[in-house]
Amino acid sequence: MGALHGWQHAFVIVGALGILPGLTAFKLKQPPRGPRSEVVPVKDLLRVPAYLAMIVAGICITFSVVSFATWGIDYAKNYKDFSLKEAAISIAIVALLSSVLGALVGGFVADEVQKRLPYGRILTMAAAFLIAAPFLLLAVQSDDKRFIIGGFSIAIFFMSWYHGPTTAVLHDLTPRRAHATAIGLYMFFTQLIGALGPLLIGRISDVSDLQVGLQAAVGITVFGALLLLVVIYFVKRDGLHHPRLAAFRAEPHPVSD
Numbered sequence: 085m086g087a088l089h090g091w092q093h094a095f096v097i098v099g100a101l102g103i104l105p106g107l108t109a110f111k112l113k114q115p116p117r118g119p120r121s122e123v124v125p126v127k128d129l130l131r132v133p134a135y136l137a138m139i140v141a142g143i144c145i146t147f148s149v150v151s152f153a154t155w156g157i158d159y160a161k162n163y164k165d166f167s168l169k170e171a172a173i174s175i176a177i178v179a180l181l182s183s184v185l186g187a188l189v190g191g192f193v194a195d196e197v198q199k200r201l202p203y204g205r206i207l208t209m210a211a212a213f214l215i216a217a218p219f220l221l222l223a224v225q226s227d228d229k230r231f232i233i234g235g236f237s238i239a240i241f242f243m244s245w246y247h248g249p250t251t252a253v254l255h256d257l258t259p260r261r262a263h264a265t266a267i268g269l270y271m272f273f274t275q276l277i278g279a280l281g282p283l284l285i286g287r288i289s290d291v292s293d294l295q296v297g298l299q300a301a302v303g304i305t306v307f308g309a310l311l312l313l314v315v316i317y318f319v320k321r322d323g324l325h326h327p328r329l330a331a332f333r334a335e336p337h338p339v340s341d
Contacts, residue, residue: 124262124332129269132326134318135257137311138250139273144308145213145246146278151301152220153179154282156236159224159294164232174233182240190245194252202324203316205249205256210316212245213309220302224295243305253315256324259332 085094129135160171190212197204216239223235251267258266281301288297 124259124265124329126265126269128328128332129258129262129266131328132257132322134315134322134326135254135266137315137318138253138257139270141308141311141315142250142270142274143278144304144311145243146274147281147284148301148305148308149243149281150279151281151285151304152298155285155289155294155298159298160232163293163295164227164229166229175236178233178237179240182237183244186241186244187247189241191248194245194249198252203319205253206312206315206319209246209249209253210309210312212242213305213312216240216242217302217306217309220305221299224298224302257319257326259329261332262329 085097156175157168157171160166160175161168164171166174190208194205194208197208201207219235219239219242221235223232223239226232226235250270254266254270255263281304285294285297285301288294288300
């Protein structure tokens with residue numbers, strides 16, 4: 085659609101189709117509510133080193149993922165001799181299949197490793213990004229279309245391991261009454277700051293070229309993975325349940341009639 089009629093038409097179609105599943109939310113039932121309890125103050129959450137390290141790692145990972153999602157098609161078209169249609173369709177198919185399969189496999193592997201190690205999910209995410217990094221570089225550096233698509237396919241597969249375990253890790257690190265706040269803060273910082281990735285990569289492209297910018301994004305991916313290892317250090321030092329939040333873990337008993 086973009087190649088034939090312009091991107092505006094493609095965006096309108098995607099937006100219109102997105103409304104349909106949104107309307108089904110009106111049929112969702114409100115889950116049963118438990119007894120009201122005191123919420124965990126934000127300042128206490130932000131004093132947990134493992135939680136803070138998760139946020140910073142998430143910013144780096146979001147920075148990289150959004151940068152590749154934004155500039156990938158443009159890079160394939162202008163630097164790797166793909167047509168617009170060829171780049172859009174091939175990368176979209178690769179991203180869809182690899183990300184769905186990666187999310188399923190990553191969640192399963194992370195849960196299995198978690199049975200053996202209290203930081204198993206974090207270790208799984210870190211390992212997946214470190215495995216993905218060289219395949220990203222292969223896709224960026226290669227001039228062979230097969231290696232470009234293959235590199236992106238494998239990289240996206242492993243980078244998608246991150247999606248499921250992230251929420252589980254944040255839930256592990258925080259009391260039940262802080263789960264929504266912890267996820268909200270995490271999403272706020274990672275999306276707000278990480279979303280600057282395409283802008284900064286574009287600036288690098290203007291000064292040098294887009295290939296250098298995407299190489300920098302790969303470096304940010306590795307840095308984010310290493311920060312996940314820092315999360316493991318804090319978990320090993322402080323435990324999965326930080327003592328600062330211990331008082332909020334005891335849930336009040338429901339009031340009987």
